[in-house]
Amino acid sequence: MTQVQTVRGPVDSTALGVTLMHEHLFVLTADVQANHPEEWGSEEERVTDAVHRLQRAFDAGVRTIVDPTVIGLGRYIPRVRAIAESTPLNIVVATGVYTYDDVPFYFHHRGPALNEALGTEVPDPMVDMFVGDIRDGIAGTGVRAGMLKCAIDEKGLTPGVERVMRAVGRAHRETGTPITVHTHPASHTGREVERVMCEEEGVDPGRIVLGHSGDSTDCDHLASLADAGFVLGMDRFGINLDTTFEARAKTLIEMVRRGYGERMVLSQDASCYIDWIDPAVRELLPQWHYTHLFEDVIPYALEHGLTREQFDVMLTEVPRRFFEGGQDGPGAVSSVPAERPAVPDGPPPPCTTPERSP
Template sequence: MTQVQTVRGPVESSALGVTLMHEHLFVLTSDVQANHPEEWGSEDARVADAVERLRGAHDAGVRTIVDLTVMGLGRYIPRIQTIAEATELNILVATGVYTWDDLPFYFHHRGPALGPEVPDPMVDMFVGDIRDGIAGTGVRAGMLKCAIDEKGLTPGVERVMRAVARAHLETGTPITVHTHPASHTGRDVKRVMCDEEGVDPGRIVLGHSGDTTDCDHLAALADAGFVLGMDRFGLNLDTTFEARAKTLIEMVRRGYGDRMVLSQDASCYLDWIDPAALELLPQWRYTHLFEDVIPYALEQGLTREQFDLMLTEVPRRFFELGRACS
């Protein structure tokens, strides 16, 4: 059996249970929060609210949440530790860098920027987070994360992608990539991470695959070996509830239930959006899958066994594919 790293320490993969593979606890702009703490408000109130939301997820049947908050999204592990101790959920945290275009300035004159033969310090950072723990907390990352969006494979995006791939090859830690399926960025992931860096596509979740209704494109990615992240249920800005649900239903009917994982990409607090605007997204929460999506899909002919596969079995197998981290 494979051990999986969580905030409270390693657990057996068989104990993960129902797993949401792409969520966040908090998505924050670190410089704003550090210099304008009034935006955040009461720490105790924020933590209490998060605990309540996560208990709601647990009551809905969730047993594990993968928090994909990395550098660029305001990761702060001590706060997550406090919350984890107050809930029954397994919480996995990630390492990586989140950018759609340029690198943080810290990396502009380090590593490959000085010459192609110079090792990238990002790789050592990611490996350290996985093997030694994050920022002296002892909490070890259980997932690697990078992103490629509509801007495509910019030099900064490519450098992070390669650093994530190399950290994966050194540690065996699985990968999630934020993608933009309308731009077919999964193909860039395949070329860079798999064809050139040597990562098995079965070790990569292509996040936000459910943002498209192009089932032929999704089927081609699944046939290439990737796991599809149908992970933005409730985030209905450029799409609808029905479009997301029907894409999932069609992919299951085509036989791809064993290549998909489910989530909502929700958070307890996101400072990117005015709280008043979030009221326009009432379904964007940790329990939307269980309260709305699954009942709708069952009415359309899917089965609970198919959801058990996507929510429990596929995540377990995904973590079990890799070798244990040293």
């Protein structure tokens, strides 16, 4: 058994229940919100709306959400804590830095950036920041991070992305806290995660969720990452601008048929509010919310051959094992892939590149 840090305090891993491994409460541009508060509107209304949305998720059967909102995404723990006190859901928050390119300016002339000028190796302050969030709590709130987060997107392994990735890996080695990485599967960025974090920084791939793996329909590539020991984040159900509902669902179905249900976690990457997107565009995504999995995806997959037991594994067992992954014992997620179980009878659905939706 493992104690998992949530906003309201530690929870035993066996009590996490149905867990959505990648959802946000709010995704915000902090400088804009601080200087143009009219965009945000009423704090009370935002909090009330968030509590209502999370209650809907709880009513649908969800018991825990992991919120990987970190520096670069507008993390503000006092607001999250106020919401957590009004909802029965467990909320796991994260520490890390979110960038596709450079590090925030705060880090430009700190840590490794000074190595050449000083002629010596300077420790990266990011590591101490992340470890402090995990061990001591975030910003004096006492809320401890239960997840580490970084990103690598289409630009690939830029110097800034690599610096954050290594800092996350080192904070993991010091604390044992698991990791989620925003990836761009079309660019095969999971391979860079494997090289930098696993081969060079010594992180067990079984402690890493490769986020947004479900953006790809290349099942052979996804299978190779799962075989390498990673957990695949099939976590953007409802975001169907560059793909379709059917493409995401059929990829999930095919991966389960191939025997990878025990190496996948599910989510929607939804939020109560995100200021990155014009409200008119947001209206084009009516399925992008916390209960889309339960209202649409699971019924569709059940009609196409999956079972409720297979969803129980992806929604309950794999998250539990992921948080317990540093321990020995049956079911622990590790870098040694399990033997592939038998797949359902019948022809597999296609797993091809979808046409872009309007």
